[in-house]
Amino acid sequence: MLTSENLAYKFTDGLQIKFPNLNAQVGEKILITGSSGSGKSTFLNLIAGAIKLQTGKLAFDGFNYETQKNFNIDKFRAEKIGYVFQTLNLIPFLSVFENITLSIKFSKKRAAKVNNVKDEVMRLLLSLGLEENILEKKTSNLSIGQQQRVAVCRALLGGPKLFLADEPTSALDDESSKKFIKELFQTFNKKKQIIIIASHDLRLINSFDRVINFNNV
Amino acid sequence: MFRLFFSSIRSRWLPTILIVSCLVSSMVLLLSIERIQNGTKQSFNYSISGVDSIIGPRSSSVALVLYTIFHIGKPTNNITYETFEYLKERKEIDWIVPIALGDSYDEFRVIATTSDYFENIKFGDNNQITFDKGNNSLGLNNTIFGADVAKKLNSKIGDKINIVHGSNADMGIEHDDISFELSGILGKTGTPIDKLVFINLQGYELVHLGWKSGKKIFSLKNQDLSKIDTDQLIPKTITAAFVGLKSKLTIFNFQKDIREYLEEPISAVIPSIALSELWSIVGVIDKGFKLLSWIVIVISLIAMVTLIINSLENRKREMLIYRANGASPIDLSLMVVMEALFIGLVSIILALIFVALISYFASSQLSIYFGVSTNFSFLTVNEATILSIILLAGVLSSMVPAFITYRNNLNQTFS
Numbered sequence: 001m002l003t004s005e006n007l008a009y010k011f012t013d014g015l016q017i018k019f020p021n022l023n024a025q026v027g028e029k030i031l032i033t034g035s036s037g038s039g040k041s042t043f044l045n046l047i048a049g050a051i052k053l054q055t056g057k058l059a060f061d062g063f064n065y066e067t068q069k070n071f072n073i074d075k076f077r078a079e080k081i082g083y084v085f086q087t088l089n090l091i092p093f094l095s096v097f098e099n100i101t102l103s104i105k106f107s108k109k110r111a112a113k114v115n116n117v118k119d120e121v122m123r124l125l126l127s128l129g130l131e132e133n134i135l136e137k138k139t140s141n142l143s144i145g146q147q148q149r150v151a152v153c154r155a156l157l158g159g160p161k162l163f164l165a166d167e168p169t170s171a172l173d174d175e176s177s178k179k180f181i182k183e184l185f186q187t188f189n190k191k192k193q194i195i196i197i198a199s200h201d202l203r204l205i206n207s208f209d210r211v212i213n214f215n216n217v
Numbered sequence: 218m219f220r221l222f223f224s225s226i227r228s229r230w231l232p233t234i235l236i237v238s239c240l241v242s243s244m245v246l247l248l249s250i251e252r253i254q255n256g257t258k259q260s261f262n263y264s265i266s267g268v269d270s271i272i273g274p275r276s277s278s279v280a281l282v283l284y285t286i287f288h289i290g291k292p293t294n295n296i297t298y299e300t301f302e303y304l305k306e307r308k309e310i311d312w313i314v315p316i317a318l319g320d321s322y323d324e325f326r327v328i329a330t331t332s333d334y335f336e337n338i339k340f341g342d343n344n345q346i347t348f349d350k351g352n353n354s355l356g357l358n359n360t361i362f363g364a365d366v367a368k369k370l371n372s373k374i375g376d377k378i379n380i381v382h383g384s385n386a387d388m389g390i391e392h393d394d395i396s397f398e399l400s401g402i403l404g405k406t407g408t409p410i411d412k413l414v415f416i417n418l419q420g421y422e423l424v425h426l427g428w429k430s431g432k433k434i435f436s437l438k439n440q441d442l443s444k445i446d447t448d449q450l451i452p453k454t455i456t457a458a459f460v461g462l463k464s465k466l467t468i469f470n471f472q473k474d475i476r477e478y479l480e481e482p483i484s485a486v487i488p489s490i491a492l493s494e495l496w497s498i499v500g501v502i503d504k505g506f507k508l509l510s511w512i513v514i515v516i517s518l519i520a521m522v523t524l525i526i527n528s529l530e531n532r533k534r535e536m537l538i539y540r541a542n543g544a545s546p547i548d549l550s551l552m553v554v555m556e557a558l559f560i561g562l563v564s565i566i567l568a569l570i571f572v573a574l575i576s577y578f579a580s581s582q583l584s585i586y587f588g589v590s591t592n593f594s595f596l597t598v599n600e601a602t603i604l605s606i607i608l609l610a611g612v613l614s615s616m617v618p619a620f621i622t623y624r625n626n627l628n629q630t631f632s
Contacts, residue, residue: 044631045630050630051630071545074540074545074546074548079543083631085537085631092228093224102542105544106539106548107543154542
C-alpha cells in the first residue's frame with residue numbers, strides 16, 4: 001500500500017507545491033493529470049525517492065521515506081519501483097537486452113526474483129508487442145514507440161511492486177498511445193502491483209481506476 | 218556494473234584512446250629513461266672488477282676509463298714505458314697490467330697486453346676471464362679473441378690475422394708483414410672484453426718496427442725476425458696500465474703519489490669514481506628528461522580528468538537512467554573512479570609492454586655499441602613504485618569528477 005500525507009515540496013525559487021493525500025491499494029491503476037507545472041513529475045519524483053522529502057509523510061510497502069537515508073531509498077527504488085520517463089529512456093550504446101536488464105543490475109533482491117533472465121525479458125517483450133529479434137539491436141535503431149515499450153519492459157523486469165511513468169505517451173500518436181496503455185495493462189499484476197502514471201493526456205482517463213487531477217488541488 | 222562501465226567507456230573510445238596514448242607515451246618515456254639509465258649503469262659497473270686504479274696520461278678521468286675499459290673514444294696521449302717500469306716496482310702494487318691501444322681488426326679494437334691481463338682483470342662480481350678454446354699463452358705472434366669476435370668471424374684456433382693500423386680497420390693500412398695466429402678464444406663475459414682482439418705487447422711493438430708517425434717506412438716482410446734484437450721489442454710507450462693494490466686502504470695515497478710524479482704528467486684513476494663522474498654528467502640530461510616526462514604525465518592526468526568532467530555533461534541522461542534503476546550517487550561516483558582506474562591500468566599495461574620492447578632494443582644497441590650485456594627485468598620495485606604513484610594520482614584526481622557526479626545526482630529529478 002502507498003500512502004502520502006500532507007506532502008509539500010518547496011523549490012529553490014521559493015515556489016511551494018502541496019500535494020493531495022493519496023492512499024493507493026495493490027491492484028490500483030492511478031492516473032495523475034494536471035497542467036504543466038502542477039507538480040505531477042515532482043510527486044512521482046518524491047515517490048521514486050529521487051528528491052528528498054521535505055514536508056509530510058510518505059510510505060510504501062512499510063517503508064517510511066521520511067526516516068530513511070538516501071542510500072536506503074536508492075536501494076528501495078532498485079528493488080521495488082519501476083520508472084519510465086517521458087522520452088529518452090534508453091542508453092544508446094547498450095543493446096535492447098542490456099537496457100532491459102539494467103533494472104536488475106543494482107538490486108540483488110530484484111535480480112533474485114528473475115529465474116531465467118532471457119526468458120523473462122522475452123515474455124515481457126512479446127506481451128508488449130515487441131519482436132524477439134530486436135533483443136541485440138542498438139536502441140538508436142528503434143522507433144519512439146518501440147523505445148517506450150523497451151523502457152516499460154525494463155521497469156517491469158523483476159516484478160516491482162510500484163510502476164511509475166511520467167508522460168509515457170507524450171511522444172506517441174493516438175493509436176500508439178492506446179495500444180501502449182493496453183499492452184502495459186496486460187503485463188500488470190493486479191495481485192502485486194500498483195501503477196501510477198502522470199500525464200496531461202486526457203484520452204487515457206477511461207483506462208484507469210482512479211484519476212487525480214492536480215489542477216483541482 | 219563493470220560491464221556497464223565498460224560499454225560506456227567503449228562508447229567514448231576515441232577520446233579515451235587519445236588519453237591512454239598520452240599517458241602511455243609519458244610513462245614509456247619516464248620508465249625508459251629510468252631503465253636505460255639503470256641498465257647502462259649496471260652493465261658498465263659490471264664490465265670491470267678487481268682493478269683498483271687505471272694509470273694513464275693526465276687527462277679527464279672519465280675519458281681514460283671510457284677508452285681503456287669500454288673502448289669508446291681514442292687515447293690522446295701515452296705514458297712512457299719507463300714510467301710503467303717505475304710503477305711496477307712500487308711496493309703497494311700487487312699486480313700491474315700494461316695495455317697499448319690504437320690498432321684494429323675488422324670492426325674490433327686490438328689491445329696489446331700481457332698474459333697477466335687474463336689472470337688479473339675480472340668482470341662482474343669478481344668473475345675470472347675464462348677460455349672457451351685454446352689457452353692464455355699470448356706469445357709474440359699470438360692473438361686471443363673475445364667471444365663476440367670469434368663468433369662474428371667464425372674463427373678457429375690456428376687462424377692467422379693481420380691487424381690494421383689505426384682504430385678504423387676500413388681506413389687504416391694493414392700490418393701485412395706480420396701475422397698473428399689465433400691461440401685462444403675467451404668465454405662470453407657480456408662486457409667490452411668480448412669485442413677485443415688481444416695481442417702481445419711486444420708483438421704490437423714488432424708490427425710497428427717499420428713505422429714512424431703513423432706511416433710505414435720499411436717492410437719487415439723479407440727480414441729474419443729471429444735476428445731482431447729483443448730490446449727493440451720493449452715498448453717505448455703504452456696507453457695505460459691497470460693496477461691492483463695489495464691494500465685498498467692505500468688507494469688515495471697511491472693516487473696522490475702518482476699525481477705528484479715528476480717525470481711525466483700521469484694520473485691514477487679509480488674506475489668506480491670515474492664512472493660516478495660520468496653518471497653525474499649524464500644525470501643532468503636524465504633529470505631534464507625525467508622532469509619533462511613527469512610534466513607530460515601530470516598534463517595527461519589533467520586531460521583525463523577534463524575528459525571525464527566533459528563527458529559527464531553528455532552522460533547526464535545515462536546517469537539519470539542508472540539512478541532511476543536504483544543506482545545511488547555513490548554507485549555513479551564509483552563508476553567514474555573505475556573509469557580513471559581502468560584508463561590508468563590499461564595505460565600501465567601498454568606502457569610496460571612498450572618499455573619491454575624498448576628495453577630489448579636498447580639492450581641490443583648497448584651490446585652493439587658498448588659491448589655490454591644488459592638484463593632488464595619486466596618490472597623493478599622502483600618502476601612499480603612509479604607506476605603505483607601514477608595510478609594513485611589518476612584515481613585521486615578522478616575524485617573531482619566523482620564528487621561532481623555525486624553532487625549532481627544527489628537530488629537529480631527524473632523527467
